[in-house]
Amino acid sequence: CKYAIKAILYIARNQSDEQSIFSSEIAQKENIPQKFLESILRELCNHRILISKRGRNGGYRLLRAAEEISFTEIMRIMDGPIALMPCVSLNYYTPCAECKHEETCMIREVFLKVRDATLAIFDEATIDKLKE
Template sequence: MAGANGAACELLGTCDTANQEMRQLSKRTQYSLRALYALARNYGHGPVLIEHLSRDEAIPKKFLEQILLSLRNTGLVASKKGKGGGYFLARAPEQITLGLVIRSIEGPLAPLPCASETQFRKCEECVDIETCGTRIVMREVRDAIAQILDHTTLAMVCRKVDQARQKQRGAAALVYDI
């Protein structure tokens, strides 16, 4: 299957040439989102200790420390030192979109530099940027991704997770009743 994936990467120009993988969210971003979801669930109940976040979200503590420092520097989280200290969201979960989070960590959402609105750069091998079919499609991809991520907040994700858990519990109860 690597061959097919590699061909798609080559065609789209969105691959990591070392391993021919399509661009995906980094571990740093995945862990950041998990930590932010946990802080969103706890919003209004005080700071959360890094040890608890690390344990509950299965994020290596040293990596989580770096992530939280970075998120604090971007203004997404704040911290309190001392007794009763820890990390908490700097804004309400309804005010933090996934687009904001991902851009703060990964940079532009566009799969190609020539499709980026904020960090546009012409591709080296591009013959005609205005008529490049790949660029035209990748701009549509960028717009679709941005539409979803810029309109999805941490609070919305937490509600979706709660609904999925309730549904899962309901399905589990049906299995045991049989």
């Protein structure tokens, strides 16, 4: 997830109307292993965060405006659920097998608060706010 955010931030800071960013440049400047970066960039293209173009004038660009891309979205793409327990996940909910009464579970109540606080922070953190 960290490498994905670093790559997106690098692209956001350095792309222009005329210029896309090569993966080799991102790998070198951000100290990310090239092969690993390529798989990250491919995943981000598949989820319509980035667009790629082959050839001499090719490279990667943001597909959407930087203010529309949050850490929450990137983290879910790269790492899956943000919640620390499956029973509090918004997108990947699964009841805990050992829990008989989810609505009265005190552990779940704490982790719901953690999830909500975490999401509030990550939703607020957009690429646009961090690229400066």
